[in-house]
Amino acid sequence: MTLLSRQHGPHPYFGVRDDQLVVAGKTIEAIAASIGRTPFYVYDRAAIAARIAELRDVLPTRVDLHYAIKANPMPEVVQFIAPLVDGLDVASGRELTLALTTDHSRADISFAGPGKSTAELDQAAAAGIVVNAESTRELHYLASVAERSGTKPRVAIRVNPDFELKTSGMKMSGGPKQFGIDAEQVPQALEEMRSLPLEFFGFHIFSGSQNLRHESIAESQRNALDLAVKLAAHAPGPVRMLNIGGGFGIPYFPGDRRLDLAPIKANLAAVAADAAQRLPDAQLMIELGRYIVGEAGLYVCRILDRKVSRGQVFLVVDGGLHHHLAASGNFGQVIRKNYPVVIANRVNAEPREVANVVGPLCTPLDLLADRMDLARAEPGDLVAVMQSGAYGLTASPLGFLSHPAPSEVLL
C-alpha cells in the first residue's frame, strides 16, 4: 500500500514508481500516451481480481458472490469479472442483455429494480433469469406472461425489511420505501403466489449500501436470515436462494476508515451455519458492485491551465463533473468532501501547495478538489481521481456542455 494523498489513507492496489502512479505495471504517463488522449478512466484487472480473492477468503462455501453490474457495466469489465463470481445482478434490460453474454446459468442472474417495465419483465421471463419482484403488480404481470407463453418465471421476493442498516451511506430499508414489498405484506404476497404460475425462488433482502462499519453489516446479515426464516413459513415452496444484500463500503473521504473484513468473515460463517439448519435448501449470496470495482479504477485528466485568483491556486483540467459527477460532490453527498486526488505524474514531489482542481465547465459545481494538499503542478501534468471504478462514467452527465466523452480502458 502506498500513501497517495496526505488527507486520505493508503491505496491497496496502486503503487508509485519514479514518483508516478502505477496501474497494471505501467506508469500513468505511459498509459496516457498509449490511450493517446485525456481524460480517461482506467480499470485494473489485477486489482479487481485481488479484491475478489479477498472476498472469497471471507465468504463461506455456502455464500455465493454476485456482481452488481450497475456499479460498472463496461462490457470488458463485466466479461473479466463474470468467471470470477457466482452470478450477476442486473438493474435494467440492457444490463440483462450484457449478463446474457456471459457463461452464467440463467438461475444465477437476477434482476432487481422498483420500476421494471413490461418489456423488461417480458425479457426476464423469456431469458429464464430470476426476477426479484418488487411489488404484487410485478407478480401478477409475470403470471400473465407465464399464461401467455407457457413458461414458469423464476421469482424471488424483494423484501423491504423491518430493520435498517445502521450508519449506511445509503439506507434502503427500515421505513417507507419504494424498494421491494414491505416485510409485513410479504406473507400475503406469498399466499397470492400459490395460485400463480410462478416458480418461487427465494428472497432478496437488501438494506443499504456503502457501509464502512462491520458491526452494521454483520447485524443486517443476521437480520436478513432471521427475516427470511420467518417469511419462509409462508412460502409456496422451499427457499432456494437468499440474497442477504451487499453494502460493503469503500473509503472515499478524509477520515473514512477501511471496512474490516475479519469480523464479517466470522459473522458470515455463523450465518451460513445457521442457514444450513434453518433454510437447508437455500444458497445464500451477497451482491456487491462498488466493493468489487470501486478501488480498482481511476479517472485521469490533464491540466490545461494554472491560475492564481485572489490568492488561491486553480488547476484547470480537461475533465470534470460531466465525466465524474460523484467526485464533484453532486451525487448523494450533502456536504461536499474531496475524493482522493493526486498529481499522478509527480505524486509525492516537492514543493507542495494547496490547490483547487476545477473542470472546464462554466459552473462553480465543476470542482474535483477543493483546496487540497498537492504537489505543485503545471499545465501538462496529470491529475488522478482515485476510487473511481464504480458509479463513475455511467453515473455522470456526459452531455453536459457537449464536451467529448472520456476514454475507458481495462488494463
Place this chain on the structure above:
Amino acid sequence: MTLLSRQHGPHPYFGVRDDQLVVAGKTIEAIAASIGRTPFYVYDRAAIAARIAELRDVLPTRVDLHYAIKANPMPEVVQFIAPLVDGLDVASGRELTLALTTDHSRADISFAGPGKSTAELDQAAAAGIVVNAESTRELHYLASVAERSGTKPRVAIRVNPDFELKTSGMKMSGGPKQFGIDAEQVPQALEEMRSLPLEFFGFHIFSGSQNLRHESIAESQRNALDLAVKLAAHAPGPVRMLNIGGGFGIPYFPGDRRLDLAPIKANLAAVAADAAQRLPDAQLMIELGRYIVGEAGLYVCRILDRKVSRGQVFLVVDGGLHHHLAASGNFGQVIRKNYPVVIANRVNAEPREVANVVGPLCTPLDLLADRMDLARAEPGDLVAVMQSGAYGLTASPLGFLSHPAPSEVLL
C-alpha cells in the same frame, strides 16, 4: 396562467384542458401518443418565443440578447431560437459547431469556458468567433495560432469581477474563482495584449446565475458597466462588445417568487444610456440560457406501479434521475426541494393525496417528488416535471443503470 401545483406558483405558458396539461395546443396524452413512448422531454416553440418577446420589451435597443446554448443544445431548439436573438454563446467545441450552423455572424458568437482545449481555441480562431479569454495562457495560445495562421483572433477578456452578484443561486464572481481574469489583473493582461496579434473586442463580466432578485441583477449590471469603463482605460482599443452577464432566474421551488422584469427594464435603460456616453463604441449584451428555455420545457414519464409502503404512497415511474438529475435534487442543491410536479393527465382531479414520485433506479436518490400533494394516480397516468427546459437531459447521467434514453421533441 394556470395554477398547476398547490405548492408552486402558476405557470406562465402551459394551460389545462379537460384536466390535462396542454402544450402547444395539444393535451399531454395526445403528445405522449404521438411520440409513441415515455419518458420524453417536450419543449414549446410558442413559450420560447413568448419569453423572448418579453425580454425584447425589457431590453433597450443598445442591449443585445444572446442565447447560451448550454442551457439546451437540442439542435431544433437552437435553430428555432437563433433567428430570434442577436447572438449565441457557446461553451465547448461541439456547441460552437452547432452555432456555426445558424445564420449568425461570427462576431455575434462568443465562446466562454475556463478550460478551453487547444483544439477548441484552434477551432474558435479558425471560425473567427469571439473568444472570451479566461487566462493569459489563452491569450498567448491564441497569439501563437495567429502567428501560425496569419489570422487575427477576436478576443474579449472575461473578467472575474471584484463585486459579487448578491443572493444568486450560483455565485461566479467576487472571490477567488476559476472564471476569467481577476479584475485587478486585467490591466496587466490588456497591456500584454498590445504586443499580441489579437483583435481586442471587449469584456465579458458575468457574476452569477439563477437569481430571482431584480435588485441584485440590476446592481450587478451597473457594476459591470462601471468595471468595464475602468478597465477600458487600459485597453489596446475601443470596447466594441460588453457582455454584462445574465443571471435571470426562474422559479423552481415552493416559495420562489418570479423575477420582476419591470425594474430591470428601467435599470437597463439607464445602464444603456450611461454606456452610450462612457463606452460609445460598445454594443452591450446580456446572455441568457435558462431564462429563455427553462420554463418552456417539461419532462414527462408514465406511472408503472403504485405502492403503499408503511403508510406512504410511492408512484413508481418509468423515468427518473438518469434523465433529470436536477429534479432529483442532486445537482447543486444543498437541501433537496421539489420541482413543480403534476399528474399531467388529471391535473386538478379529486381526490388528492400526498405521494412520492420515484424512478426505476435502485437508489433512494431517484426521487422526483417528495411527499407532494397530487391528484390520486394509478399506473398508466402521466407525471410531468415542469421547469425542465434548461439543464435537463444534457445535465443528467443518461447511462446510469443502462436504461433507455428519453425522447426529446420541440412542438
